[in-house]
Amino acid sequence: MARGTPATQVLTKAGISFGLVEYDYDPGGERVGLQAAEAMQMDPARVFKTLMIExxxxxxxxxxxxxxxxxxxxxAALCEGKSARMIRPETAERMTGYKVGGISPLGQRKPVPCILEDAARLHDTIFVNGGRRGLQIEIAPRDLVNVLGCRFARFAR
Known part of the structure; x- marks a missing residue:
């Protein structure tokens, strides 16, 4: 299976060190991030999901x-707004160029502001979607912030 995706191309072009982990994606799984963590036998706190929000x-x-x-x-407060909601899956796919279950914060068709949950600082490396279902990128949180031009903040519960 080809491993190159827009996400991996961004990291390669930037000269950022990363690893790739492939796993068996379950198209019937309800919580993709948790399913990925389980399939990779990783702590779910290290496997990060990408959500597109309006x-x-x-x-x-x-x-x-x-x-x-x-x-x-x-x-909403972090993005200097009043209300936030999830973007519909088909809209997220159109915006990012990725299929739901494979949306990466890296290499999106139309880049948007990104925020990385502060909990990422607790780990030397985390896993984010690699731009294809069944592909995860292992990367240092600071490298992810630098390449995305994003910031750390607390917004998870």
Missing amino acids: VDGKACCAVLPSDAEVDMKAM
């Missing part, structure tokens, strides 16, 4: 542990 009509990207949920009020 704050007052503007898209943003939230990256948080797979065993956590977004505090929408906190996300």
